[in-house]
Amino acid sequence: MKRITIRDVSERAGVSTAAVSYVLNGREGKVSQETATKVRRAVAELNYIPDFSARSLAGTRSKLIGVVIPQTEDQKQLLLQNPFYSELVCGIEARLRQSGYHMILSGVDKGEGYLDTSMQRNLDGAIIMGIYQESFYDDLKRVKVPIVLIDSYVNDSYFQTVSIDDEAGGYMATKLLIDNGHSNIALVTGLIRKDGVVEKRFLGYKRALKEAGLFYNSDYVFEHSVSYEYGQEAAAAIAAGHPEITAVFASSDLVALGVLRGLSDAGKRVPEDVSVVGFDDIPVARMCNPPLTTVRQNIVARGAMAADRLLKAIEEGEDSLADDPSVARLEMAIRQTVQRLTPN
Amino acid sequence: MKRITIRDVSERAGVSTAAVSYVLNGREGKVSQETATKVRRAVAELNYIPDFSARSLAGTRSKLIGVVIPQTEDQKQLLLQNPFYSELVCGIEARLRQSGYHMILSGVDKGEGYLDTSMQRNLDGAIIMGIYQESFYDDLKRVKVPIVLIDSYVNDSYFQTVSIDDEAGGYMATKLLIDNGHSNIALVTGLIRKDGVVEKRFLGYKRALKEAGLFYNSDYVFEHSVSYEYGQEAAAAIAAGHPEITAVFASSDLVALGVLRGLSDAGKRVPEDVSVVGFDDIPVARMCNPPLTTVRQNIVARGAMAADRLLKAIEEGEDSLADDPSVARLEMAIRQTVQRLTPN
DNA sequence: TGTGTTAGTTTAAGCGTTTAACCTTACAAT
DNA sequence: ATTGTAAGGTTAAACGCTTAAACTAACACA
Numbered sequence A, B: 001m002k003r004i005t006i007r008d009v010s011e012r013a014g015v016s017t018a019a020v021s022y023v024l025n026g027r028e029g030k031v032s033q034e035t036a037t038k039v040r041r042a043v044a045e046l047n048y049i050p051d052f053s054a055r056s057l058a059g060t061r062s063k064l065i066g067v068v069i070p071q072t073e074d075q076k077q078l079l080l081q082n083p084f085y086s087e088l089v090c091g092i093e094a095r096l097r098q099s100g101y102h103m104i105l106s107g108v109d110k111g112e113g114y115l116d117t118s119m120q121r122n123l124d125g126a127i128i129m130g131i132y133q134e135s136f137y138d139d140l141k142r143v144k145v146p147i148v149l150i151d152s153y154v155n156d157s158y159f160q161t162v163s164i165d166d167e168a169g170g171y172m173a174t175k176l177l178i179d180n181g182h183s184n185i186a187l188v189t190g191l192i193r194k195d196g197v198v199e200k201r202f203l204g205y206k207r208a209l210k211e212a213g214l215f216y217n218s219d220y221v222f223e224h225s226v227s228y229e230y231g232q233e234a235a236a237a238i239a240a241g242h243p244e245i246t247a248v249f250a251s252s253d254l255v256a257l258g259v260l261r262g263l264s265d266a267g268k269r270v271p272e273d274v275s276v277v278g279f280d281d282i283p284v285a286r287m288c289n290p291p292l293t294t295v296r297q298n299i300v301a302r303g304a305m306a307a308d309r310l311l312k313a314i315e316e317g318e319d320s321l322a323d324d325p326s327v328a329r330l331e332m333a334i335r336q337t338v339q340r341l342t343p344n
Numbered sequence C: 001t002g003t004g005t006t007a008g009t010t011t012a013a014g015c016g017t018t019t020a021a022c023c024t025t026a027c028a029a030t
Numbered sequence D: 001a002t003t004g005t006a007a008g009g010t011t012a013a014a015c016g017c018t019t020a021a022a023c024t025a026a027c028a029c030a
Helices: A006-013 A017-024 A034-045 A052-057 A083-098 A112-119 A135-144 A166-179 A197-211 A228-241 A255-263 A299-316 B006-013 B017-023 B034-044 B052-058 B084-097 B114-120 B134-142 B166-179 B199-212 B228-241 B251-266 B299-316
Strands: A065-070 A102-104 A124-127 A148-151 A160-164 A185-190 A221-224 A247-250 A273-280 A293-297 A327-328 A332-333 B065-069 B102-106 B126-127 B149-152 B160-164 B185-189 B219-224 B249-250 B275-278 B293-297 B326-328 B330-335
Touching: A006 A017, A006 A034, A006 A160, A006 B065, A017 A034, A034 B114, A034 B219, A065 A083, A065 A112, A065 B199, A065 B251, A083 A102, A083 A135, A083 A299, A083 B084, A083 B102, A102 A185, A102 B084, A112 A135, A124 A299, A148 A299, A160 A166, A160 A299, A166 A197, A166 A247, A166 A273, A166 A293, A166 A332, A185 A197, A185 B249, A221 B160, A228 A247, A228 A255, A247 A255, A255 B251, A293 B084, A299 A327, A299 B219, B006 B017, B006 B034, B017 B065, B034 B185, B065 B084, B065 B114, B084 B126, B084 B251, B084 B299, B102 B114, B149 B299, B160 B166, B166 B185, B166 B199, B166 B249, B166 B275, B166 B330, B185 B199, B185 B228, B185 B251, B219 B228, B228 B249, B228 B251, B251 B275, B275 B326, B299 B326
Parallel strands: A065 A102, A065 A124, A124 A148, A148 A160, A160 A327, A185 A221, A185 A247, A247 A273, A273 A293, B065 B102, B065 B126, B126 B149, B149 B160, B160 B326, B185 B219, B185 B249, B249 B275, B275 B293
Antiparallel strands: A102 B102, A293 A332, B293 B330
């Protein structure tokens, strides 16, 4: 079954291939209404489907977007296990498809190799999440293509970003605990990198303490990695070594879930003995037991925003984007892991 | 910055473009060692990166694979929220990348449009998960390209599959409950479609009952959709209307989580009052409270198997695959939601 | 000496698009 | 009657690669 090409269409319609191409690409003013109609009829009759490889070769858009998400520690797998990233991907995909784009989803091996992918495939743009390798971004700038960053505070105005106010989020979460009468509040978190998401949340935590006149105790900061396992570990340490701690702010829901388990294993009840607040509001947050009180960001919407921004940059030029970086809204999802501390 | 082409390489190496192409594609016997070396040096010096669009146009492989996953009910979003699918995708991506392939991840609007994507992009193959639309598969057959199905019992030997023994899984789960002294066992499950995954599990459930000489009561089958919400709903109904039920087999972990919540809301304790078994062993199964006893399938591995099978079919021809359909192993993950029933 | 044969190399014709540049008309303005 | 211009069409080169077919040189064989 031979492929139907633009030439077949042109013959059927009795016009040149150029005319067909113009119609297909909606080049206003290049063709008459009449020709357009003939072409469209021929396209429909023949069930013509354009070949994107050829388009891309001929020097136009490939309508392909690269989406990069982090990998597991062992670098073997995508971190799609973390619902945060899968939600983002959902939001992105929906928007891209809707606009006739496709998404190449992939990880990167320690920052290497993405440049190749981008060139090989003539990607029209990319959305990059949570990669911290410096060199990666240097590479990225060399493919002259719009790029949107999510959750990576790279201090470089070359990149577009779609972020949330992480500092405010950290503040809100901590404030909630303080308002409920807690004063010995632990922070369990991933590695605090300069300019990273995690640092911002940490800063919010400190600000809330300070504003409330509470003492910031660095012993209460448990910093290691964004994982269920670490949450569990940290909770065990808290239960064992710091009976005075009555509340935990986990800077990610995944970690919070681990904390819940660790606490429960240590015989502490949540929220009766210890209150817990998470961050992100991934779907499991409401499914777990007890349902997790957390800082909600609409992750899917954030993915969609990123896609929108990217498409706009691609189709209307980078400058069409005002330099207001889009910042998504945050709110508390109050559920059942925080309890007012009643002095006994 | 102009693109480096195969022509640049050929000039630098002092050979023809054909020679370069042969070296790049590892055509043994077409080129001498000497030429190969010269070419490789030139490639390295110029940092040449091939253009896949051109390759694809020139009639060879595109090294692009389509991966299709189901969408949410409203057809708006990918069902990546279900960790089952994200895990599969992880497994697939890792294997594909390793072999120099890329993955276009997308959903399909009610079975439509995938054919277009496949043709537009000259996809080398596809991995399709859990789509039930009949017409979709008819379309699929028209693009003469290898296809691997996951979780879709389409009765058509045209497609490769990577499955699990769902019937056995259903049997194992139910048997576990029976062995623990339960006899009034509810099944909470998605829609039971002819030849669907869910039906197989249902059949396993029935077989276990029968073998144990237990009466199969269709009132104990709660059948609607694979979602947390439905699990919750069904659990409420069970707690309210069937106090005699002491155990629930949920045919998917997501549903099981809902059941946990519904039961807990109704004041039933798990596993003291009611035992629960899930299916899949998604990551949250061990994170939830109490940790869920479930039928474990190594989902990531299954994704990788699918990718392997597909790549083999692509690179060595469909027939290189013996018609042993790959079937992944299943085992019980015993955790804390099943308790021996002690007659009181 | 001619004739194969083999291994290695090159030539050049595509693959399906896009698009600059060119060619017609038709019509208005001079 | 000539020129100008705009609108609508067409031609053909280019994009970067693969690959069948043609070519060449070196060697062995009768």
